[in-house]
Amino acid sequence: MLTASSIAQIMVSGLLTGLIYALVAVGLSLIFGLMNVVNFAHGEFLMLAMYATFGLALGLALDPLVAVPIVMAALFVFGAAVYLGIVSYAMRARVNSGMVQIFSTFGLAILLRGLAQYFLTPNYRSIAHSWLGSRTFALGPIYVPAPQLVGALISIAAFFALWLLITRTDFGKAIEATREDADAVALVGISKNRVFALGWGLGAMLVGLAGAILASFYYIYPNVGGPFALIAYVTVALGGFGSVFGALAAGVIVGLVEALTAVILPSDLKEVGVYAVYLAVVLFRPRGLFGSI
Amino acid sequence: MAPRLSDPAPIDAISGSAPVGGSAFRRRRRGEFVAAAAILLAAAALPLGIDSVYVENILVLTLMYAALSQSWNILCGYCGQISLGHALYFGIGAYATTLLLVKFGIPPWFGFVAGGILAALVALALGYPCFRLKGHYYTIATIVIAEIASILVLNWPWAGAAMGIQIPYAQPSWLAFQFGRSKIPYFYFVLALAAVTWLATWLIEDSKWGYWWRAVKDDPDAAESLGVVVFRSKMAAAALSAFFTAVAGGFYAEFVSYIDPDSVMNLQLSLLMALPAVLGGIGTLWGPALGAAIIVPLSELTRSYIGGSGKGTDLIVYGALVMVIVLLRPEGLASLLRRRPGAAVP
Numbered sequence: 199m200l201t202a203s204s205i206a207q208i209m210v211s212g213l214l215t216g217l218i219y220a221l222v223a224v225g226l227s228l229i230f231g232l233m234n235v236v237n238f239a240h241g242e243f244l245m246l247a248m249y250a251t252f253g254l255a256l257g258l259a260l261d262p263l264v265a266v267p268i269v270m271a272a273l274f275v276f277g278a279a280v281y282l283g284i285v286s287y288a289m290r291a292r293v294n295s296g297m298v299q300i301f302s303t304f305g306l307a308i309l310l311r312g313l314a315q316y317f318l319t320p321n322y323r324s325i326a327h328s329w330l331g332s333r334t335f336a337l338g339p340i341y342v343p344a345p346q347l348v349g350a351l352i353s354i355a356a357f358f359a360l361w362l363l364i365t366r367t368d369f370g371k372a373i374e375a376t377r378e379d380a381d382a383v384a385l386v387g388i389s390k391n392r393v394f395a396l397g398w399g400l401g402a403m404l405v406g407l408a409g410a411i412l413a414s415f416y417y418i419y420p421n422v423g424g425p426f427a428l429i430a431y432v433t434v435a436l437g438g439f440g441s442v443f444g445a446l447a448a449g450v451i452v453g454l455v456e457a458l459t460a461v462i463l464p465s466d467l468k469e470v471g472v473y474a475v476y477l478a479v480v481l482f483r484p485r486g487l488f489g490s491i
Numbered sequence: 492m493a494p495r496l497s498d499p500a501p502i503d504a505i506s507g508s509a510p511v512g513g514s515a516f517r518r519r520r521r522g523e524f525v526a527a528a529a530i531l532l533a534a535a536a537l538p539l540g541i542d543s544v545y546v547e548n549i550l551v552l553t554l555m556y557a558a559l560s561q562s563w564n565i566l567c568g569y570c571g572q573i574s575l576g577h578a579l580y581f582g583i584g585a586y587a588t589t590l591l592l593v594k595f596g597i598p599p600w601f602g603f604v605a606g607g608i609l610a611a612l613v614a615l616a617l618g619y620p621c622f623r624l625k626g627h628y629y630t631i632a633t634i635v636i637a638e639i640a641s642i643l644v645l646n647w648p649w650a651g652a653a654m655g656i657q658i659p660y661a662q663p664s665w666l667a668f669q670f671g672r673s674k675i676p677y678f679y680f681v682l683a684l685a686a687v688t689w690l691a692t693w694l695i696e697d698s699k700w701g702y703w704w705r706a707v708k709d710d711p712d713a714a715e716s717l718g719v720v721v722f723r724s725k726m727a728a729a730a731l732s733a734f735f736t737a738v739a740g741g742f743y744a745e746f747v748s749y750i751d752p753d754s755v756m757n758l759q760l761s762l763l764m765a766l767p768a769v770l771g772g773i774g775t776l777w778g779p780a781l782g783a784a785i786i787v788p789l790s791e792l793t794r795s796y797i798g799g800s801g802k803g804t805d806l807i808v809y810g811a812l813v814m815v816i817v818l819l820r821p822e823g824l825a826s827l828l829r830r831r832p833g834a835a836v837p
Contacts, residue, residue: 236627284814291821294773296573296626298821301769302814304762309810315803420803428638428758435631466646473635481620484628 203339208457210340216453217350217446221408222426223433224360224445225277225401231440232377232397235285235299239307240430241423243402246310247273247409248418249318255325255413262328262414263348269410270403277402278395280306285398286391307423314420323418330414349411356407357446363400364442373397377440429469432476438489448487451475520697523776527693531686538675545795547674551746553787554681555739560767560779561688562735567765568774569692569701570728571708572622575761576633579640580610580733582756584740586644589656589750599668603741610737611730618729622722634758641756655751658744668745677746684742685780688735692776704728708774736764770816772823781825786812 226240237243247269254265284302291298333344364370375383376393383390416422433452437444452472459471479487534554541547559581567573587609588602597605621632645653661667670676695701703724706714715721744750754760771782789812794805820826 230627284818287818288821291818293822294769295821297769297773298817300573301766301817305810305812305814305817307810308806309814312803312806312808312810316807320803424758428634431631432635435628439627464646467642470639470642473639476635477632477639480624480628480632484624486628 207340208461209454210337210342211346212454212457213450214342214346214350214453215457216450217353218346218408218411218449219429219433219452220446220449221349221353221356221411222405223430223437223449224357224442225404225408226430227434227437227440227442227445228360228404229397229401230434231442232373233289233380233394235289236303236431237285237401238300238303238427239280239310240405241425241427242307242310242314243273243277243405243423244409244412244426245314245418245420245423246276247406248413248416248422249314250406251410251413252323252325252418255328262325262410263330266352266407266410270406273406273409274399274403278399280402281395281398286394311420311423318420320420324416325414325418328414343415345411345415349414352407352411356404357442360404360442369396429472432472434486436476436479436486438486441486441488444486444488520693523693527686527689531682534682535679538678544672544674547678549788549791551674551677551681552791553783554678554685555743555746556763556767556787557780557783558681558685558688559736559739559764560771560783561685561692562732562739563764564768564773564775564779565692565695565735566725566728566732568768568778569695569708570704570725571774572725572728573630574633574729574732575630575758575765576635576637577732577736577764578756578758578760579633579637580614580736581740581743581760581764582637582640582644582752583610583613583733584737584742585744585750585755586650586656587737588741589658589744590650592658593656598666599741599745600666603738606737606741607734610733610740614729614733615726618726622725622729634761637756637761638758641752644756645752651751653751653753655749655754658748669748677742681739681742681746684735684739689776689780691731691735696776700724700727705774766813768823770813770824772825775823775825777828778823778825781828782823785824 222244225243226237229235229237250269250272251262251265254260254268255262260268284306285299288298288302289295328345330344330348335342335344335347364373372383372388372393375386375388376390376397380390383393412426429452433448434445436451437446437448452475455471455475456468460468463471483489537550538547541550559577563574563577584603584606587606588599591597591602591605592599617636621629621636624632644650650656661669663669663671663673665676668680695704703714703719706717706719707721707724711721714724740755743755747754767782767786768779769782770778770786771780772778786809790805790809793808797804797808816824
């Protein structure tokens with residue numbers, strides 16, 4: 199029976215999951231908004247971050263929360279390197295540029311999955327001990343697992359920091375200007391290549407943060423990125439490609455819809471609700487809820 | 492590398508046909524047809540020299556992906572609507588053929604056609620709302636729709652759900668489309684299918700639809716202003732593309748005689764269908780076949796020789812290769828076959 203408290207429980211857990219989905223998706227949306235490129239290796243970035251967190255926990259006995267800044271820094275470097283080493287070349291293609299971008303990042307995704315299988319085996323891993331671990335908070339009748347709650351709070355903080363970065367700093371202005379007109383910014387002394395590389399670094403860093411959070415309560419395996427990437431694409435398209443606020447709102451919607459569908463339909467079908475809502479929205483708003491470009 | 496105004500138009504550009512010289516264009520098309528016929532004959536003779544089931548298996552898969560990618564190329568390469576959800580049509584073909592056979596005893600030949608028609612109708616029904624979406628929004632929608640269908644089949648007990656469906660053994664005959672241990676008949680069927688999809692593309696290239704589709708791909712707004720019916724063009728391309736994809740799906744079901752949603756309806760499959768066209772040359776006549784001839788044997792060989800089980804080496808080789816080819820030759824490998832621009836005009 200659905201009682202008031204069980205509905206509240208569902209809504210709260212959907213909200214927390216949604217905030218983490220938003221954090222997984224925002225890097226993808228940021229990179230797209232900046233340069234119109236969809237990163238098909240986004241899920242593999244997440245996978246790498248989860249393994250990095252796992253490795254730090256296993257090798258140096260670092261708690262996932264302590265590992266967060268290290269993982270973020272590593273992913274920042276990795277994201278910028280992927281831009282400089284692969285994507286910048288893909289963008290130079292004069293023909294089929296859209297397909298070249300899709301399939302060069304898709305090739306990277308397959309390569310990363312293969313490397314993970316080869317060096318880390320296809321086994322499922324999980325971090326056995328962490329501070330948050332299996333703790334739960336009780337808010338009245340509602341129980342909230344600590345890792346999800348902290349993850350959701352970190353996600354909100356990250357979105358706030360991102361908003362400050364975009365609206366209050368020179369780098370944020372450079373991002374906005376490059377997004378408006380990537381060729382004209384050279385006239386005011388902004389190197390578009392540098393902004394793109396930093397944008398990829400920033401996007402990867404955000405998915406790195408999401409990965410470090412997820413690693414503390416989710417299984418880690420070479421293909422873990424797949425399902426999350428699919429949710430991230432839907433989230434980004436639902437919110438509107440390139441819109442940071444759209445990713446946040448859409449992430450929460452996706453989390454809530456998923457939680458509600460799992461109650462109404464058999465739980466195997468929980469994604470169907472998310473996908474159906476996404477389709478219903480884009481058919482009426484072809485550029486997503488908050489998309490402008 | 493940058494195109495200049497003084498460069499001669501690429502041969503397959505729309506303007507290349509009429510003004511530059513109709514006869515050169517006709518001669519080139521005749522040449523393509525003769526080359527294709529020669530390749531078809533040579534391919535048809537291949538099984539005479541091969542008696543390894545392993546090699547035959549690779550040949551069948553190569554031709555199947557050539558046919559699939561050629562079909563995908565119709566909608567995505569010529570008409571420019573990038574679908575990464577073609578596994579849906581493949582799955583419709585596979586399930587229609589298998590269910591008709593297993594539940595109603597209807598021979599696969601009928602199933603191939605029925606699956607193809609059903610897939611074309613589904614493509615039209617989905618195209619009606621989805622072709623309003625542009626660029627990445629369209630692509631993501633195709634992924635999502637295919638994913639929904641896959642989840643639904645996964646939870647559909649009558650269609651085998653996650654367990655899948657096994658096609659029961661039948662007395663070998665062409666009518667039953669079962670041949671015991673021999674793979675040669677499958678080879679000829681899928682060779683014919685690849686040839687038909689190639690021929691369809693060849694015919695399209697010089698048809699009204701072919702010009703319309705390329706115009707829609709290059710600039711839908713300009714095409715519309717010139718009287719091209721953009722929406723109907725996309726619908727026609729989608730229906731034709733879905734039809735052939737589903738026939739190949741039905742064939743695959745019969746070939747492996749076991750299907751489940753994971754093997755015939757997943758996202759990976761949609762990407763694998765697109766890949767040969769992308770490597771060989773998207774929107775070109777020869778690209779899909781060329782790409783399939785390279786990538787499918789290579790992927791099978793790495794899987795069996797350095798793959799091991801679940802070691803990931805095959806993925807490493809495959810992923811790296813895709814990245815390198817796409818970055819080094821964005822126009823596709825078929826462009827290596829073409830004479831240099833400038834030398835093309837006799």
